[in-house]
Each structure stands twice: as C-alpha cells, then as structure tokens.
Amino acid sequence: MSATKTPAPAPERKRGSGVKVVYDLLRDEILDLVLPPGSPIDEVQLAERFQMSRTPIREALVRLAGEGLIDTLPNRSTMVANLDFLNMAPFFDALTLMYRVTTQLAAQNHRPADLEAIRARQAEFAAAVAAQDALAMIATNAAFHAAIAEAGRNPYFNSLFSRLLDEGRRFLRLYYQSYDDRLPQQFVDEHEAMIAAIVTRDTAAAERLGKAHAEQIVEQIQKLMVGEKRLEIPL
Amino acid sequence: MSATKTPAPAPERKRGSGVKVVYDLLRDEILDLVLPPGSPIDEVQLAERFQMSRTPIREALVRLAGEGLIDTLPNRSTMVANLDFLNMAPFFDALTLMYRVTTQLAAQNHRPADLEAIRARQAEFAAAVAAQDALAMIATNAAFHAAIAEAGRNPYFNSLFSRLLDEGRRFLRLYYQSYDDRLPQQFVDEHEAMIAAIVTRDTAAAERLGKAHAEQIVEQIQKLMVGEKRLEIPL
DNA sequence: TGCATATTATTTGTCGACAAGAATTCGGGC
C-alpha cells in the first residue's frame, strides 16, 4: 500500500464518530455564544470545515433542532435559535421547579458514587471561581446541578433540566464579561449546603435550598438584564 | 418507461413532506403499539414501503430517537424503545407533577381561544367514551391534557408533558383491551371539573384537581399492571 | 426612474451507490 495506490485514502476517523464530533462542537459553540443567536448555519461550509459529507452534518443539525438549539426554515436557511427575552417567566418557572425537584430527589435517591461525582463538579466550580474564569464557572455550575439531577434518578426531569441549564448557560454567557462581585463565592457556599442536605438525606432542606438557589440565580439574571449599575448615578 | 424516457417520472409528493409523513405515521404506530416495544426498524423496508430513499427515513428516525421513542445501537439494529416496567416510579412522579403544574398554569394564563380548544378535545373524549372506543379514548384523553398544557403557555413544561403523555399512551394501550368499567365516565366528570376551575381562574383548585386526576390515573395503571381481577377468586 | 417579470444563483431535500462493521453461515480441524 506504499507505492501504487491508496484505495481508501485517509478515512482518519471512525465510522460513527462524525455526527458526534459535529454535534458536540456545534453544541458547545452555541452554548458559549461563539455562535450567537441568529447566526446562519451553512451545511456546505460545515462540511468542508469538518472534512466530511453533508449527510453527517445534517444529522447533527436535526438533533440540535430537536433540542431547540437551532431553528430550521423549510427549504430556506437554518440558524442558531434566538433567546426569547420577552417571555422569560416560563423559563424561570421551569428552572425553579426543576431545581427544587431534582435537589429533593437527589437527597432521596442518591448512591455513594453520585456523591463523588457531585463533589468533583463542585471542586471544579470552586476552582473556576478561584481562577475568576467566567466561562468555566458557567459550564461547571451547570455540570454541578446536572450531576445532582443525575443522582435523583428521574430521566424525565433530567432531560428537561439539562435543556434548561443549557439555555441558562447562554443567558449567563451573554451578560458575564467578568465575575467581580461576591456572588460566585456565595454560590460555592450554597452548593456546599445543598451537598450537606443531600448527604444527610434531608429532603425538605434540599428542596428549600434548591428553591433558594434558583431564586438567587433568577434574581441575578434579572438584575443583569436590567443593568445592575442603573441606580449608581447620584441625583 | 413507456416509450422513450420520463425525466421526472412521478415525484407525486411535495419537497419537504417526506420526513413528516414518515415521522407522523411511525410515531402513531409506536404510540398505538402497532409497532410493539422491541420491534426492529428496517430502513430499507421503510424506504420501499413509503416509496422514497433512505435519507428522509433516516431523518425521521433520528427525530424519533431524539424523543426516546426508538433506540439505536451504533452500526447495528434500531428498534422501538422498550417500556420500562421496573422503574415506573420516576414516570409517575413526573406525570403527576406535570398534571399539577400545567393545570394550574392553564387556570392562570389561558385565553378564550384556549378554552375552545380544550372544550373541543373534551367533546372528542366524551364521544370516544360513549362509543366505547378504547383507542380513541386514550388518544383524545392525551390530546385533552395537551390542550390544557398549551393554555398554560410554558413550552418547557409542554414538551416534557407531551413526552410523558406519549409514554402513557403506550402503557394504557398495553392494558386496555376494552373499557367496560365505570372509570371512563368518571374521567369525563373530572375533566369537566378541571375545565370549570380553569375558566374561573381558580389556580388552587386547578392544581388540586390535576393532582387528583393524576393519582387516579396512576392508581388505575398500577391496578391494571398487577391485574385487576386478582382478588375476585373467593377463598 | 420605478416597477413587474424573467433569469440566474444559492441552498436545501432527495437519491442511488459504495464501504465499513457486525451477525451469520460455511468449512476445516480435532
């Protein structure tokens, strides 16, 4: 196979991996706003970027559309899904309820291995806070709560919660240029309290902490959207 | 193929419609257990059945997999997703919570057009009960509650609830050969009470009725699973 | 100059074919 010809030139990638690569990378780029809402998605451009045919690209796009991360207009363009700033209430409602439910279920159903995963995510989040890395904070915070939900062992809640956390990542990424206030450390402490409630299987406390944490986050996002420095001008 | 040639022989179907046709039909067949859990899904077989290429078939399958209705083993077979009888508790938990939340939100956020849709679904359900049509009862009951959720105007809850109602359709279809007890008429009455609470915007009553209705259904499914005639043999 | 229409161009949806992986069948050795 050295001299004459190479019948299969350079597959260089395993058979079913193409879709996953494209899906994962596009998903991250959308959630980190590397691809901002409204960005056009061109199949042929992606095809040559990833050195593959349009077929696996399209499959990845269909999956992303199924999760609501991209919008497809038939026979026309496809683009990154917009963030709906006008109707935030449903998002906050769902997020708060899922925080409460998943934290409570984690206290009820967790197993030892779950606690290890939760503590690992919390350590990553604390490290991101210590490093003042806003992007890492956002991602590891979502991973921390996803791990708690995983310990709750309800796949239906988990899939909804994952979707909400993804959407939350986009909102937070939009407003956080830098983390320079005291809130991140407060989040670390609240996370610790949640872990303690889960460990001791105190379901009531877990639910209460989940609710408080959710309201904290909702309040913060709302403040960020309005602009937190709006009243600092002395009259 | 008659004389010389037919360049565009007979498309006979609009451009983007193929996927939707396959998706809708397969979805119905899965939910009505025409395709029971575990049934193998053969792409080429579907391709010749629907007279189209494998490409739109595959896209429909990717979508169904995204909703958890089919399972795909890489490089191997794809089949209708199994119903998990051992872990029903998470399903019941999620179903009950969504009944409560969506009914309450409907009482809070509904608009006049929503009420028309809800009443129309309720009329269809009542007709199915009167006709003793078990399949129609299952489908129209799910549609009724989906309409209520729609009036609640929370797309996040709606998508989870739709998925749960779909799963419920499969469970119910599995056990209901015939509807010969008094429960269907009771459901009609409970539906009417829920409508009344929604109309008067009594959120507390709506939530309570949603919960009661959910528990009614859960209890019924559990009874069906165990076998409702198990204690009828006199000792 | 402004507008309606025709033409071109771009993008998506669909197709048939090929190749890789896994399951199955077949053959050989003990």
Added chain:
DNA sequence: GCCCGAATTCTTGTCGACAAATAATATGCA
C-alpha cells in the same frame, strides 16, 4: 460430532450528485 476460524451476507454510515424551492439579480416596459 463438536468447536473455532474464515468467508459471506446484511445493515448501517457516508459520499457525491442531481433537482426543487427560494432568494438575488438582471431585463424590459411604462
């Protein structure tokens, strides 16, 4: 007769190409 390995078959994943639908551009007319 039974078990293990090789060849075959069968299904899926990927590819390049074509066609339809829409958007963009150009053309003709008032």
